[in-house]
Amino acid sequence: MTRRLLAHRHLQRLHQALVQAGFEVIGPQVKDDAILFAPLNSIDQLPWGWQEQADAGAYRLQHDAGSRRAFAWNTGPQGLKPWLFKPQQTLWRADNTDQGLHFRAVEPQPRRLAVIGLRGCDLAALAIQDRHFLEGPYADPFYRAQRQQLLIVAVNCGRSASTCFCVSTGDGPEARSGFDLLLDELDNGYLLQIGSERGAAIAAQLPLQHASGAQVSEAKAWLAGARQQQRVMPSEAELVQLVERLDHPRWQQVAERCLACGNCTSVCPTCFCSKQESESDIRGRQAEQVQRWDSCFSEQHSYITGKVVRADIRHRYRQWLVHKLATWQQQFGRSGCVGCGRCIAWCPVAIDLVEEAQALLADKPLADKSQEDEHG
Ligand code: SF4
Ligand code: SF4
Incomplete structure (x- = not known):
C-alpha cells in the first residue's frame, strides 16, 4: 500500500x-x-x-x-x-411509584x-x-x-x-x-x-x-x-497442551504468590468478564442495574447455585491461564492473548504468564511422568 x-x-x-x-x-x-x-x-x-x-x-x-x-x-x-x-455501565433504572414499579431503559450515549x-x-x-x-x-x-x-x-x-x-x-x-x-x-x-x-x-x-x-x-x-527485542511465548499449538497440565504442581507454586487482586484481568485488553449489581437509593424509591468489570480471580465470580466453584487461588489462576491461552482457541479460533505484556508489568508480585506457560509446558505430560515412575 x-x-x-x-x-x-x-x-x-x-x-x-x-x-x-x-x-x-x-x-x-x-x-x-x-x-x-x-x-x-x-x-x-x-x-x-x-x-x-x-x-x-x-x-x-x-x-x-x-x-x-x-x-x-x-x-x-x-x-x-x-x-x-466501560468499567461501570448502568443498564436500566426503575422507579418505585404509587402506581407500581416503572422501568426505564438507559440509551447508549x-x-x-x-x-x-x-x-x-x-x-x-x-x-x-x-x-x-x-x-x-x-x-x-x-x-x-x-x-x-x-x-x-x-x-x-x-x-x-x-x-x-x-x-x-x-x-x-x-x-x-x-x-x-x-x-x-x-x-x-x-x-x-x-x-x-x-x-x-x-x-x-x-x-x-x-x-x-x-x-x-x-x-x-x-x-x-x-x-x-522480544521474548518468545510458546506457540498456540503448544499452549493447547495446557489442558493436559491441570494437575501440575506449578499451579500451587504460583498460587502461593498470587494475591488474587485481579490487576492482570483489569489491564488485559481482551478480558471481558463482568458482573451485574442492583443499587437503590436509601428510601427505596429508585434503583438501577449496573454492570461492572469483574475478574475470574474474584471468589464470587465462580459462585453458582449456592457454591463457590473455584474457592482456591490455585484454581482461579489455572482458570485464567488455561482459558486465556488454551481453551480460548476452541471458543474464538485463536488464543486470548495478544502479547501486550500488561499483565506481567502490572502484577504486584511479578507473576509472568510467559514464564508460567513455559514452565508448565517444559515438563513432559504428567501421564508420561507417571509411566516413567512406574518403570523406575
Ligand atoms: S500479555 Fe496477553 S494475557 Fe497479558 S494482558 Fe496482554 S493480552 Fe492479556
Ligand atoms: S495481577 Fe498477579 S497477583 Fe494479581 S491476580 Fe493477577 S497474577 Fe495474581
Whole structure:
C-alpha cells in the first residue's frame, strides 16, 4: 500500500483534521507516572521523549529530552478497553411509584472518538472484543454504539519493552488491520498509510509529501529492531497442551504468590468478564442495574447455585491461564492473548504468564511422568 510522509511540524494538522471532522480526539499522555489515553487538545500533550521500562512487576517512565518521538513507548496500563467496554455501565433504572414499579431503559450515549496511538496488539485485542460483544444473539448495545463512532489512528512500534511478545502471538509490532490511518514514526516525520475511506478523507486534508525509499527502509528497520527485542511465548499449538497440565504442581507454586487482586484481568485488553449489581437509593424509591468489570480471580465470580466453584487461588489462576491461552482457541479460533505484556508489568508480585506457560509446558505430560515412575 502506498505510504506518504507527514512532516513532524504538520502532526498538529492531523489533530485539526480530526477535530474538524467532528471527532473528540483521544491520545496518549503522561499521567500518574504512566502513559494513559485521555482527551487530547493539542499534540503538545503527547508523551514526547517518554518511554517505559517495563519488567515483571515493574513499570517506570524515562524521559529523553533530546528525543523528538511521541510514540517511543509501547503500552500503558490500559489501551482501548475502557473506552468501549466501560468499567461501570448502568443498564436500566426503575422507579418505585404509587402506581407500581416503572422501568426505564438507559440509551447508549456514544461519543464520536478518534483515538491516536493504538498499537498492533491493541487492534488485535479490539478484534477479539468485537467478536465477543458484537456477534451472536446477545450483542452489547452500549459497546456497539460506541464502536460505530470510533476512528483509529494506529502507530507501528519502533521498539519493544522487555514484557512484549506480540511477534509470538502474530499481533505486532506492526498493525495489520483494523485502523483508519497508520503511522510509522521516523526521525523526520511520519509515514502515513490509509486503512479506510474515513481515513482517506482525513488524509486528504493533510499536507502529505512523497515518501522516499530511504524513509520506507527506515520504517522497516525500526520494526525489525522491535521484533528482535522480544521474548518468545510458546506457540498456540503448544499452549493447547495446557489442558493436559491441570494437575501440575506449578499451579500451587504460583498460587502461593498470587494475591488474587485481579490487576492482570483489569489491564488485559481482551478480558471481558463482568458482573451485574442492583443499587437503590436509601428510601427505596429508585434503583438501577449496573454492570461492572469483574475478574475470574474474584471468589464470587465462580459462585453458582449456592457454591463457590473455584474457592482456591490455585484454581482461579489455572482458570485464567488455561482459558486465556488454551481453551480460548476452541471458543474464538485463536488464543486470548495478544502479547501486550500488561499483565506481567502490572502484577504486584511479578507473576509472568510467559514464564508460567513455559514452565508448565517444559515438563513432559504428567501421564508420561507417571509411566516413567512406574518403570523406575
Ligand atoms: S494475557 Fe497479558 S500479555 Fe496477553 S493480552 Fe492479556 S494482558 Fe496482554
Ligand atoms: S497474577 Fe498477579 S495481577 Fe493477577 S491476580 Fe495474581 S497477583 Fe494479581
